[in-house]
Amino acid sequence: MPPRISLRQARKLPPRSAVWVRAQPQRRFASSSADAPDVYDVVCVGGGPAGLSLLTGLKASPITRGLKVALIEGQDLQKTRLPRDASLETFSNRCSSLTPASVRNLQEIGAWAHVNTPRVQPYQEMQVWDGVTDARISFDWHTAKPLLSPRNPAQPTTIAYMIENLNTVTALLSRLEQLGGVDFYTSTKVNSIDLGADTEKMDFSSWPILTLSNGKRLAARLLVGADGANSPVRTFADIESRGFDYGRHGVVASLKLAGQGWGGPDHKIAYQRFLPTGPIAMLPLPGNKSTLVWSTTPERAAKLKTLSQNDFVAMVNAGFRLSPTDLEYLHTLPSGQEEEVAWREEHTPVNERAIPMQVADVQAGTVVSFPLRMRHADTYTSERVALVGDAAHTIHPLAGQGLNQGQGDAAALVRTISHAVQTGQDIGSTLALESYTSERYAENNAMLGVCDKLHRLYSVESGPLVGLRSLGLRAVDAMGPLKALFMSRAAGGS
Amino acid sequence: MAKHVRISQLQKLTSRPCHLIHPSSPTASFRCFSVLNRPTPNYEGHLPLTRTERIGLALGSGLGSFLDPRRGDLIASFGEATAQPYFIYKLRDRMLLSPTGRRILRDRPRLSSTSLDIPRLRNLAPNTVGYAYAAWLDREGVSPDTRAAVKYIDDEECAYTMQRYRECHDFYHTLVGLPVFREGEVALKAFEFANTGLPMTGLAVFSAFTLKKAEWRRFWDIYGPWATRNGAQSDDVINIYWEEELETDIDQLRARLGIEKPPDLRAMRKAEREARKKEKEASETMARAAV
Incomplete structure (x- = not known):
């Protein structure tokens, strides 16, 4: 039949x-x-x-x-x-990071020439850190180079391109x-x-x-x-098609930051902080715009969507600055996060230049969420x-x-x-x-x-695994060639 | 006497350099933290310690307070030296998770005889927390003003948490109704350890080994199990805003927190003393009768 x-x-x-x-x-x-x-x-x-x-x-x-x-x-x-x-004041909330390999393919088939270039933002650096221990790794082609040899100046410095789908x-x-x-x-x-x-x-x-x-x-x-x-x-x-639901939702939003970013308009930085509920990422768009991808529990995602614009902005800032404990409490408040976050920021020492600039505003109607799944046919x-x-x-x-x-x-x-x-x-x-x-x-x-393994590794909130993963992250950060290998794999090369 | 001299010398040794050599420029102090080059204090009265100093302080003050539990200053230093790096942050986080705890951290109230107005507390209704506290202070002959300022905790907010824990210690006595002599302190420390998780309180329980045989048996049978059960099950006592609870009914507060009041230690000791006396008298009468 x-x-x-x-x-x-x-x-x-x-x-x-x-x-x-x-x-x-x-x-x-x-x-x-x-x-x-x-x-x-x-x-x-x-x-x-x-x-x-x-x-x-x-x-x-x-x-x-x-x-x-x-x-x-x-x-x-x-x-x-x-x-x-289209105005550069508004951006779609569904953005993707196109690797150099994907861009090369689009160039080969002649589509890249049709892209609305002012709306594409290449970025040159990526900062990733652990929300529990603050262990950090930074990706840029300057620190990731083969042992004992200078960086090839002809090598492009772009890690990937942020583009609206x-x-x-x-x-x-x-x-x-x-x-x-x-x-x-x-x-x-x-x-x-x-x-x-x-x-x-x-x-x-x-x-x-x-x-x-x-x-x-x-x-x-x-x-x-x-x-x-x-x-x-x-x-x-x-x-x-086999797989499972992560029990997490991805919250996306189009954001406006206080400035162009710490590296200026020619050196844009992507940020990702691993929280026990999932990573929160801020990816640069042209000018002072950025796009947010915050993986979190469905309950928290629902809460974030109900917040007023000011409270939502405060929560995003808190997501990159405050402790998982504070975030847990903030998600239980029905409103008033803005004031609460302002108080907590006074007592939470952070290096502002190592995290994204403060979010100033969120584009109305762009806060949406979708369930995260892992499936493979x-x-x-x-x-x-x-x-x-x-x-x-x-x-x-x-x-x-x-x-x-x-x-x-x-x-x-x-x-x-x-x-x-x-x-x-x-x-x-x-x-x-x-x-x-x-x-x-x-x-x-x-x-x-x-x-999938990264998600699991960083879902752990306490215990010996937290120390081990921080040690590992710092070790990889110190090893330029190994980092270069990871970066070229993520860039779609081999 | 000699041991006290040694320990106070040690304390002087660890604290002297930070008084004498305060870093002139913050950048230089940031680069190399050693005895000769201390970073700027994070709050008033803060004494940043190197790791070696911290371990030394913990060992010295720990030993000192074990040998002489009346040395409140050593117990305080021991508490601070062992609370970092992990435990005091956990306690602070527990406060941050509770709305009242957050309010305490925000207001940062300090407890003293003036802020509490002890004479006023004596005039409250007898079932209130405030009256019980004043009565307990009178009975034990202590004052809330004897608490030392925190100086070895690096984070200013955690330093306040430690200060708050310390200042509230007498309220915990009132809440559970345990007296200040060794047996009562050990039981309360066990309760505090189960409740706050501060290592000093846990290590202090080891002084139970120095108890007399009858006291030890009481601790092992009654107060130890009571302390661990209640400490672990009840709400965090650090999150009680005592200043706002002074006029609350103390039994209601205990019920709200889920704390059972332990048997009155003073009464029990008295009863036991009397029983012993009676027994002695009885045996003496028997002996006389036998003769």
Whole structure:
């Protein structure tokens, strides 16, 4: 029996007319009768950074340019686009840290030129410390260098680039429109995915057939699931995704700081403090803006969201300055955190230059939270199906690797498809797709494991482990070459 | 007598350099902390100690107070030398977790006979905390003004916590109704250790070994178990705002904190003394009768 799933949430939506951009004359495979599906080489479900990066990669390469591809996205991508002249006073609360490797990939596929550059903030230094013991490690390419040899001046000093996810998506979309040749089905849901039948004209029995909310039916030689953590494509392919909930929520917000940062506009610093409830991170955006990612318990996240703007600002400042004990008490107050934090700051000695500048304001309506999960699909491919990005894996945000992993997946899948095209294989066959899983699975799994262990290590509040982890952190901080190794791994290099 | 001289010499030795050589510039003192180069005090009366000095102070004052438990100054120094680096911070954090404890840290009230107005307390209703406190002071013949200022705790807030603990010590006596002689102090120290976790109070319990046989048995059977059970189960006594509780009913306060009052030690000792006397008399009568 063919697996069949129906998408309940899709039915709830009022039927909207699909935006269907037809950029090149459609080739006809089957007869034009109503029940025959349109046949595509690649159908990508999900127009997020990973899916768009995949399609752009396919269209940018001369080898795969000829493939017939379609994108299905539930939202109207034109509506959510970042305007070219968007004000630098407001920033989206969903930002990501793009590693140099991800940026290189975006440059190669020609999307980086479409990025709204004034809204991107490279940073050169990272300060990470233990909220219980204050043991600290700093990452910058000056202190992390091979033993006994001077730093190579040609080596870039940037650790990563802070960018709004919207900016990435808009740039990819612009590049994709420039390249052309993609059938966009936006504001369109997938109602169901079934296996096709053996018809007279063509044997679709191993092909996924998608029924869209606008009544269209598409047959996919390769169906790509870039449809997020609850991937319907993964469910269709019957791929198990294993993992657990962290019991933590990530609270994000767009913040305005008292100044440009301690390093000035040309040397930006990212900060992360490990609290027993989870890490709190402040990442630089252009000017005096910053973005917050605070992993904390669901109860505390809910409390933070109910606070007034002034109290929320005080809590963020407290998160980088005050003791875990004070934070525990502050979360029990219904209001008045601002005053309480001001008193505690008088009695808590901190080196102001080692922590982010005081937060001055929070952009209204940007305080939201989402649950943190760790999931990893058993495999990324099956017959005529491949998974990329969050559909394949979700990760704790403490190392800012989620979006970068998706970009890595997309680039690897483009390479796999292009190899299959070059060698004349069926791009949907498990054999052709095999190299994609083998290239990405172990690497993603290692990163998932490292972030998970770090989360566990720093959840401990007291005991000998606290002393040991502080000792280890200080030791790594003192060992330049080892630090350089970690940094290059986190930067997406090898 | 010789031992007292030695210990006071040690104290002088540890405290003299900080009086004489105060750092001239804070940057220089920051670089190298030694006997010759002390950092600036963090609060008035603060004497920063090096690690060696701290260990020396702990050993010296510990031994001194074990040999002569009436030396309150040595007990105070011992308490400060052993409370850092970990325990006093934990106690401060316990205060920070309680709304009242936070209020105490914010207001930083100091207890003295003038701030408490002892004559007024004597006129309160007999069931109040204030009356019981004044009565206890009169009965034991002590005054709240004999408490030394904290000087060896490095963090100013923790120094206040230590000061507060010390000044409230007499209130703990009142609360549990234990007298000041050795047997009562040991039981109260055991209670305080279970409640505050300060190492000095725990180590002071070891002086139970110096108790007389009958006292030791009482401690082992009655007061020791009472102290550990109540100290661990009741709310933190450091978080009581005594200045605001003076007119509270003392039994209500005990009930609120979850403290059972131990048997009256003075009464028990008296009863035992009388029993012994009677026994002696009885045996003497018996002996006479036998003759």
